[in-house]
Amino acid sequence: MTRIIARALMVVALAVAGWVGPATAQAPIESELALITPVSKFIHDAALKAFAEYAKEKWNVTVKVSAIPAGTPLAYGRITEWKGKPDVDIFWGGESALFEKLAEQKLLQKVEISKEAWDSIPAAIGKPKPIPLKDKDGYWVGTALEPYGLVYHPKRIQRLGIPEPKEWEDLLQPKLKGEVAQCAPTRSSSSNATYEVILSMHGEEKGWDWLRRLAGNTGLFTARSRDVPTVVAKGEFAAGFAVPSYMAFEEKLAGFDIKFVAPKNAFVTPEPMAILAGARNPKAARAFIEFLLTERGQKVFMERGLFPITPRYKVQGAPGSTAELAVQFTGGVRSYFDQEVSNVYDEGIAAKRSDALKTKFRSDIEAKWDELKKK
């Protein structure tokens, strides 16, 4: 309590003094680092903690780390509202298309990490459409790979008397009526990207038909994508659509019986990271990115159901370790560079129809959900 008050007084004192700028201009990195991110606490807390330890060892700097958890749209909105005077240093996660939009508005600065770190990341992954893993102009860089797949509760599925789902189509079977949970694409980038995948697979018209049928089977549109694996893990709903692998894995680690599948064409995101223009701690931000790309940094991800962003490392650990559990959980994948990644998500098309997709979702699905459920 007294420490908080002391800190509070210090903030006030600094504010009264007019905020004369960072006093530690000579230090290798600043002593603070703040993120805004849709990447869930499970991952961002671990990454920040690992970085704080690393900074203490390497430069003997105690970095005060913090994060504002926010869905991708909210994070994007707050960054634009800050208008170049951000309250945080780094934006992490979500669709790379949004990072391009921010760069256009001059709200990002180039990441400018070491050439070695930059070059360790391949330019793209996936066929027939490549998924860029870093920005060609240098405004963002991928940090880890993760598929958006589907989840289910094996006991609930068994009770419903159906085989365990493997492909997107399996979510449409009549016995799953009212049993599917999903987040609206208007609120979640994983949902938005997976809607985009369905549209690319089936074409606009048939794709929307497909999505309407999925809405007919949907029992709950959650407020956030993170809620989808939660309600499935608990057993409230039997299956969930468009779930990032690590979110499902987090439930598994928490002791729940939940399974994850990345069906064909599941979108693989590079979890982009960028430094905001006007960030108060640019050196710490850069150091954080470089740290995440080291083996030690990548391990934070590999032990939590994410995959390395570079071919240099593979998810591996002692038998029974969480890393091995993660490999098992995600269907035996150790690295996305070992295998052909099939991708139909086209960033150009996705960026172009992103608004239209959301508008159509509102008018054709959200507003008509009651009718769709009756079909």
Next chain:
Amino acid sequence: MRSTRLPLLVGVGLIWAFLILFLVYPLCRIFYDAVTDGAGRFTLANFEDFFTDQFYLRSLWNSLILGVVTVITSSALGIAVAFLLVRFDFWGRNLFSYLTIIPIISPPLVGVLGFTFILGRAGTVNILLLDWFDMVRPVNFLYGVHGVVLVETLHLFPMITLNVVDALGKIDPSLEEAAESVGARGWRKFWTVTLPLTTPGYIAGALLVFIWTFSDFATPLVLGVQDLLAPQAYLNIVQFVDKRIFRMGIVISALMVLLAVFFLLAARHYVGLKDYSSLSYSKIARRRLSASRQAVTVAFFSLVLLFAFIPYIGVTLASVGKGWSLTPLPVAYTIQYYERVIVETPKYILNSFLYSGIAVGICIAVGVPIAWLLGRSTVPGRGALDALNTLILAIPGTAIGIAYIRAFHFDLPGFDRGLTSFWIIMPLVLAVRRLPYTVRGSYASLQLVHPSMEEAAASVGASGMRCFRDITLPMIWKGVLVGSLFSFMTSLQEASAVLFLALGGWESITNGIFAFYIAGSANEAAALGVILILVAAISTILINRIAGTRMGGVFG
């Protein structure tokens, strides 16, 4: 008296400055946003968009219906409970009378989560049903509008009870005796005399239930109901990407404020017309019930409270249960979630107490003088002061939060950052939002102090200040304390207003509950919820001890 004139004027000026800066201005700012376009030109296009959009219109209509239905259901429950408590004596009456208040302290979000653990599709009840009757599909108790009504009713009926109990306590027994003397007994007396006399208190409670339900976004969102105004406002604002939809969120917030003001004025008009309750509490003779009726009454209370305590049971189980899924009760137990929220990240609890403490300080500094101005002074503008103070109760928390973001983002003179970048904005918004409780608590007790005592003191030469310190304060401190405790407890529970304002490191317990919940850790959210519930329960015991049954005045 002349010497007190100048300080009085300065004081009044300061109070008005505070209210204008932190209440009137931010609210004006959202209305400004609602009637301008991106370039700041006046336009009504936003409202036109709203009123030509079928989905929004449906949301508006659904919200109104939901509010009305919840008022009806919680009134049926709340009035019955109030009547039994005030008029009859039965086994366990005191205990029930205390327990009845408890549902109201259920923190936002955690309450509905508690319901899902017990009544959800995979909740305890459904699991038992599935096992006993070998069903394939669970019964849908919660997901849908019916679930929202259930959750809100069981949460809010005490609001009605408290106000009706308060009003019943003020009825002059002679009126009912008069009714009996002309032959009106039983139901007839109840309908024609008792009920109308409790109307003002009842209306105040009903209005709060209506506005609460109308502006609650967390419950419908958890239960998957999105075609309501409050969730729409929240969802539209939370997505910042599409500027047009964002603006619609602001428009909806502005509309909700307008509607709340409208209902408030309507209620005041009605209550104003029929305000024939007397001020003093009268002694009520309770009728002892016969043994069989006692049994029925006790069974009724037990059932109501069992339902109303569902969220607490669910949250408590979730806070200690590990991997609880598809079993009636958790199979593995742990205290790791409490460790995480108390030992590893104590900031939520520390921040909450710090902010609520500062907020109550502000509430007392501003609220007690307001109560004094309302009850004792002849300063012009008291009507407006009273109206503003009541208005606060009616404004949805989300609207205030948004208003603050919009209004205080500009750089403060001398700083390169706005007020929204300083944590002091958190206690500020809490103070403004919880001010009415302190004002009402203080005002109510001021009314019980006859001015003649102060006059007597003044006549023997006590100055204004001295008179206040030696005569008024000792007599009203209880009321101030009750009001402040209430402000404190409700500040701790405030979620919607601070949800958008918190930056990293500033999170309160309710922010933490949301953060854990949206991070998928419902268990940690539950653990924080239990802590909040305990603190609130202790505050309620204190309030109850100090204030007796007279809490209704604080709510109304």
